[in-house]
Each structure stands twice: as structure tokens, then as C-alpha cells.
Amino acid sequence: MASITVRDVEKLVGLEASGREGSFARLSNYDNAGKDAIVFARDQASLTLALVSSAGLILAPSKAAEAGDLPKEPRVLRVPDPKLAFALCGRWMDGFLQPVVHPLAVIDPGASVGPRTSVGAGSIVEAGSVIGKGCIIGNNVTISGATTMGDNVVVQSGAVLGAMGFGYVREPDGRYVRFPQQGRLLIEDDVEIGANTTIDRGALGETRIGQGTKIDNLVHIGHNCVIGKNVIIAAQTGISGSSVVEDGAVLGGQVGIGEHATVGAGVILGGGAGVLSGKKMRGAGEVFWGRPARPLKEYLRDLARLKRR
Numbered sequence: 001m002a003s004i005t006v007r008d009v010e011k012l013v014g015l016e017a018s019g020r021e022g023s024f025a026r027l028s029n030y031d032n033a034g035k036d037a038i039v040f041a042r043d044q045a046s047l048t049l050a051l052v053s054s055a056g057l058i059l060a061p062s063k064a065a066e067a068g069d070l071p072k073e074p075r076v077l078r079v080p081d082p083k084l085a086f087a088l089c090g091r092w093m094d095g096f097l098q099p100v101v102h103p104l105a106v107i108d109p110g111a112s113v114g115p116r117t118s119v120g121a122g123s124i125v126e127a128g129s130v131i132g133k134g135c136i137i138g139n140n141v142t143i144s145g146a147t148t149m150g151d152n153v154v155v156q157s158g159a160v161l162g163a164m165g166f167g168y169v170r171e172p173d174g175r176y177v178r179f180p181q182q183g184r185l186l187i188e189d190d191v192e193i194g195a196n197t198t199i200d201r202g203a204l205g206e207t208r209i210g211q212g213t214k215i216d217n218l219v220h221i222g223h224n225c226v227i228g229k230n231v232i233i234a235a236q237t238g239i240s241g242s243s244v245v246e247d248g249a250v251l252g253g254q255v256g257i258g259e260h261a262t263v264g265a266g267v268i269l270g271g272g273a274g275v276l277s278g279k280k281m282r283g284a285g286e287v288f289w290g291r292p293a294r295p296l297k298e299y300l301r302d303l304a305r306l307k308r309r
Contacts, residue, residue, distance in 0.1 A: 002096040004038075004089055006057065006077065012088040013079045020074070024056050027090055038089055040082035051075075059085045102139075111145070120157065129162070132189070146182075146201040150189035156217070158196040161185055165200035165207075165223025165241060179203060181223060188212075194219060194235070203241075210247065228265065240277070248284070256291075269293060 003023040010017060028037035033055035040059040041047035050058045051073065058075050059082040079085040102121040107113060110127030117131055120139035125131065128145030134152045137143070141155050144162030155161065164181035171177060183202025187209045193199070194217035201207055203223045209215070210229035219233050222241035227233075232250045239245065240259040250268045251257075258277030263269065266284030274291035275281060281288055287296040294302075 002093065003036075004092055008092065009038075009057070009059075009077065009079075009085065009089060012092060013081075013085045015079065018077075020077075022056060027086060027093070028055065030055070038086065040086040042082055099134075105137075108145075111143075114151070138195070144185075144201065147185045147187065149187045150191070150211070152190050153187055154192040156193065156195040156197075159193050160198045161187070161193070162201045163198060165203055167203055167223060167241065183207070183223070185209075188229075191215070197221075200225075200241075216253075222259070234271070270296070 003025045005023045006020045007017060024038050025036040028039055030039055030049045030053040033039050033053040035054060035056040037055050038057045038059065039050050039053060039055040041050040042061060047060055056075065057077060059079050060076050061082055062078040062080050099116045099118045101107065101119045104121040105119040105123045107119060107125040108127040111125045112130045113125065114131055114133035114135065116133050117135040117137070119125065119137045120141065122140040123137050125143045126145040129143050130148040132149055132151035132153065135149060136154045138155060138157035140158050142160045147162035162185040167179035167181060168176040169179055181201060181203050183204050184206045185199055185201045186206050188211040190212045191209050192214045194215055196217055197215055197219040199207060199209065199221045200223040205224060207221065207223055207225050209227045210231065212230040213227055215233045216235040218236050220238045221227065222239055224242040225239050226244045228245060228247035228249065230248050231245050234251060234253040236253055237251050237255040239257045242259055243257050243261045245251065245263045246265040248266045249263050252269055252271035252273065254272045255269045257263065257275040260278050261275045262280040263275065264280070264282040267281050268287045270287060270289035272291065273289055273293040276292050281293065288294060289296050290299040
């Protein structure tokens with residue numbers, strides 16, 4: 001991993017050059033920090049802890065109201081958002097990791113894998129799949145031939161991408177016949193997919209995951225779903241087939257969404273919320289909670305009524 005200089009950090013957060021020198025090899029918490037490490041502080045309390053540490057560089061809020069006035073402390077670099085600056089440093093350092101295709105990974109000659117992509121042990125990349133550049137594929141990942149993946153995608157261990165969807169037609173005698181599952185899965189740039197998450201291909205069309213979306217562990221996304229850009233989906237969420245989650249939405253843990261539902265742009269679904277099939281949830285920034293999901297004020301009012309009974 002390459003070291004990062006003070007000037008590199010200033011460029012990442014859009015600061016003018018201060019002329020300060022120093023380079024750092026790692027990011028750290030306060031307890032394990034040394035002169036080679038960067039830490040961050042978001043308020044006066046955490047800044048006090050950071051100053052007691054041995055960190056070589058401390059990212060602190062530029063607003064004095066958040067971190068208090070400081071005596072001249074050469075280790076402190078004031079930035080607009082210390083946590084974001086810390087994360088940007090991490091991404092910058094990750095860019096110098098050497099890509100590795102593990103000898104126990106299986107990549108079919110009919111698959112296309114871009115440069116600077118790593119594939120972990122036990123992972124399978126089937127013929128027909130397309131993986132862009134700079135991707136990180138963890139261990140024991142299965143990528144079906146129906147999958148096209150953009151650049152800088154991260155897929156953690158155990159994920160299954162492009163499997164057949166869960167779609168059946170019932171015969172008169174009660175038996176089920178699988179509806180054709182022959183579409184594709186499209187994953188755009190900068191998506192991150194958590195461990196043991198499964199995303200199905202489209203039935204006849206495509207399932208699409210938009211650019212910048214982050215998906216936690218143990219999430220299932222059904223066939224023909226369209227997930228917009230910069231969506232956050234927390235663990236154990238299940239999204240039924242043909243549903244749409246629009247740009248910037250946030251889905252808490254254990255959210256359940258029925259088929260053909262729509263979660264509008266910027267909508268926030270609290271943990272455990274349930275969206276009925278065909279339902280449309282609208283209102284950027286509005287929080288919905290409960291089963292079935294409803295506006296948070298309404299949900300809390302209903303809880304209060306139940307308590308009075």
C-alpha cells in the first residue's frame with residue numbers, strides 16, 4: 001500500500017496547499033495509532049482522544065464550534081468533514097493494492113475480466129459474464145454468465161450474482177412450471193455488494209443495480225428489479241421481483257418489499273418496514289416505518305393508540 005502525504009489529503013478534500021510535509025502509511029483508531037497513521041475526530045471529545053494518541057496526522061473539523069479552539073498543533077489538519085476525508089484517504093490507498101487472481105478461482109475462458117481486477121479463492125466466473133476494471137471479487141463468489149459488471153465494483157465473499165429468479169406458473173392440477181429466467185443482470189460502476197447477498201438475473205429483460213449503490217450482507221434482490229443510483233440497502237432486506245427502488249433511497253435492515261412496488265427517490269424505509277406489492281412510496285427525505293410501511297408520524301401515532309388500549 002502506498003503512503004499518502006499531507007498534500008495528497010489536501011487535494012482529496014479540496015484544500016489549498018499549506019506547505020506542510022509528512023507522509024503516512026495507514027489509517028488507524030486512536031489506540032493503535034503511531035506516527036505513520038492518520039486518525040479523525042468529529043467533535044471536541046474525540047479530538048481530545050486523538051490528541052492524546054500518537055497519530056501522525058489528525059483530521060479535525062474546520063468549524064471551531066464543533067471541535068473548539070486549539071493551540072497550534074502541527075498534527076491537526078482542519079477539513080470540512082473529517083469522517084469523509086478519512087474515507088477518501090482509505091479509497092486513495094486502496095487504489096494501490098495489487099490485483100490478484102487466486103489460483104483456486106475458476107474463470108471460464110469465455111468470460112471477460114478487465115485489468116486490475118482481483119478474484120478470490122473458490123470464486124467462479126462463468127462464460128458470458130463481463131467484469132470491468134478495478135473490481136474486487138471476494139472468496140467463493142458465483143458470477144453467472146448472465147452478469148455484466150462495470151468498473152470498481154466490490155463483491156464480498158459468498159455472493160451469488162445472476163442466478164435464475166423465482167418465477168413460476170401454476171398448472172390446473174396445482175403443479176408449478178418455472179417461467180423462463182433467461183435475462184441478464186447489469187451492475188453499474190462503483191457498486192458494493194455484501195457477503196452472501198444474492199441478486200437474480202431478469203426473467204426476460206434485465207435486473208439493474210445503479211451506479212454507486214451500496215448493498216449490505218444477506219440481501220436478496222429478485223428478478224427484473226431496478227435499483228437506482230446511490231441507494232443504500234442494509235442487511236437482511238428482501239426485494240421481490242419487478243420492484244423499483246429509485247435514486248438515493250435508503251432501506252434499513254430487514255426491510256421487505258413486495259413485487260411490482262416502487263420506493264421513490266430519496267425515500268427512507270426504517271428497519272423492518274414492509275412495502276405491500278404494487279405500493280408506491282413517495283417523498284424524498286420522508287421516513288416510513290412499520291408493516292405495512294407508513295409515514296413515521298403516523299406509525300408513532302398508531303403505536304401510541306395501541307398503548308392506550
